[in-house]
Amino acid sequence: PDLASVLNVFDFEAIARKTLSREAWVYYSSGSGDEITLRDNRQSFNRIAMIPRVLVNVSSISTTTRLLGSHCAMPIYISSCALGKLGHPEGEVVLTRAAGTRNVIQMMPTLASCGLDEMLDARRPKEGGDGWQDTWFQLYVNSDREVTKRVVQHAEKRGCKGLFVTVDAPWLGRREKDMRVKYVDDAPDIQKRETDTNGKLVNRAEGAARAISSFIDSKLAWSDLSWLASITSLPIVLKGIQCAEDAVRAARTPRIAGIVVSNHGGRQLDTSRSGIEILPEVMDALNAAGLKRRIEVFVDGGVRRGTDVFKALALGAAGVGIGRPTLYAMSTYGQAGVERLLDIFKEELEGCMGLMGVTKISEIRRDMVDTKYLGAR
Ligand code: FNR
Numbered sequence: 001p002d003l004a005s006v007l008n009v010f011d012f013e014a015i016a017r018k019t020l021s022r023e024a025w026v027y028y029s030s031g032s033g034d035e036i037t038l039r040d041n042r043q044s045f046n047r048i049a050m051i052p053r054v055l056v057n058v059s060s061i062s063t064t065t066r067l068l069g070s071h072c073a074m075p076i077y078i079s080s081c082a083l084g085k086l087g088h089p090e091g092e093v094v095l096t097r098a099a100g101t102r103n104v105i106q107m108m109p110t111l112a113s114c115g116l117d118e119m120l121d122a123r124r125p126k127e128g129g130d131g132w133q134d135t136w137f138q139l140y141v142n143s144d145r146e147v148t149k150r151v152v153q154h155a156e157k158r159g160c161k162g163l164f165v166t167v168d169a170p171w172l173g174r175r176e177k178d179m180r181v182k183y184v185d186d187a188p189d190i191q192k193r194e195t196d197t198n199g200k201l202v203n204r205a206e207g208a209a210r211a212i213s214s215f216i217d218s219k220l221a222w223s224d225l226s227w228l229a230s231i232t233s234l235p236i237v238l239k240g241i242q243c244a245e246d247a248v249r250a251a252r253t254p255r256i257a258g259i260v261v262s263n264h265g266g267r268q269l270d271t272s273r274s275g276i277e278i279l280p281e282v283m284d285a286l287n288a289a290g291l292k293r294r295i296e297v298f299v300d301g302g303v304r305r306g307t308d309v310f311k312a313l314a315l316g317a318a319g320v321g322i323g324r325p326t327l328y329a330m331s332t333y334g335q336a337g338v339e340r341l342l343d344i345f346k347e348e349l350e351g352c353m354g355l356m357g358v359t360k361i362s363e364i365r366r367d368m369v370d371t372k373y374l375g376a377r
Contacts, residue, residue, distance in 0.1 A: 009341065017324055021033065022181060036271050037266040050370075054357060065319070074106055075107040076349075080107040080110075094338060096122040097335050099342075102339060103136060135161065141217050162237055163236050235257035240264055241261050258297065258298060261298070262275050276302070279297070306348025306349035309348075326341065356368060
């Protein structure tokens with residue numbers, strides 16, 4: 001279908017399901033186990049209700065904000081997803097370019113099918129000529145710490161603005177749909193990455209996820225964060241926090257600048273709670289401990305509507321990550337598709353703000369959403 005006829009974020013998914021290779025579709029769409037968490041990520045948003053305010057002058061609305069100090073067009077970033085080339089021959093650089101034209105931050109994945117430099121080379125010069133579009137780097141800590149040190153320091157040297165350490169994948173979630181498909185690929189850079197990071201051949205007979213993730217260090221612990229802080233001056237954000245206790249611990253850890261409340265898009269531990277459901281208890285705990293201003297809180301998982309973004313911000317998030325929608329838009333319509341996706345999010349968020357009686361992001365408050373049914377099962 002014509003891109004102009006794509007009206008909402010779900011449309012991209014429906015088209016991707018029909019047009020992607022089986023291998024790409026199952027890798028992108030799958031969740032772990034019975035996919036209960038995957039479904040809950042959506043359902044939780046639907047269980048939150050909006051409480052609009054009326055008679056506010058909403059003739060002019062701005063969605064701009066700052067995330068980790070970077071100016072962005074809206075409180076949405078492209079979250080890191082591995083293996084972009086399964087869906088589009090050019091891979092993640094497509095996302096980089098779209099993020100650049102829309103002034104949105106892309107979190108670049110360790111397991112991208114493009115090299116980090118390739119993605120960084122695709123950045124757009126900033127308006128006013130002061131450097132390049134802001135990007136973040138998502139890190140999987142390698143069992144070989146020297147490899148990690150090299151990658152992190154390279155990302156910093158090349159101007160990445162934040163280091164997002166994924167902490168919810170010490171073991172790989174069982175994504176059975178993906179495991180049933182034999183992963184055969186001939187993309188040479190993926191091949192190279194495998195030997196770069198592992199020095200050994202990996203088992204390709206158990207799905208894409210298993211084929212690429214064997215280097216991730218399952219020994220990584222809180223005590224390693226001081227080492228990480230010692231090799232970089234980038235703001236460090238822990239991606240994959242799932243309870244108040246860990247959020248408070250993160251906020252008390254030196255050099256931790258933020259957390260992403262996330263269950264990895266329902267791909268890791270099934271029947272864990274949705275990020276949006278965890279967010280209120282995380283904010284309450286940070287507040288009670290006097291730590292709310294110490295860290296920036298992000299949330300991801302199931303964000304598909306402008307109202308979802310508003311709900312996350314009302315409950316305390318500074319910004320939200322989107323994963324699968326970016327893969328589906330990229331795979332079906334390339335850069336124009338991702339740009340349209342971001343435009344849809346922006347239009348929906350503006351429309352939502354207007355009807356909520358809010359003209360700028362800082363006016364979004366917790367008493368604008370009703371969470372009475374959020375914990376219901
Ligand atoms: C991911 N995600 C992810 N996260 C991460 O830290 N490193 C990674 O390599 C990947 N890879 C990855 C691949 C695919 C195909 C998906 C769908 C997701 C998780 C991602 O960053 C994000 O947390 C979720 O995707 C957010 O949920 P939604 O928006 O997909 O519902």
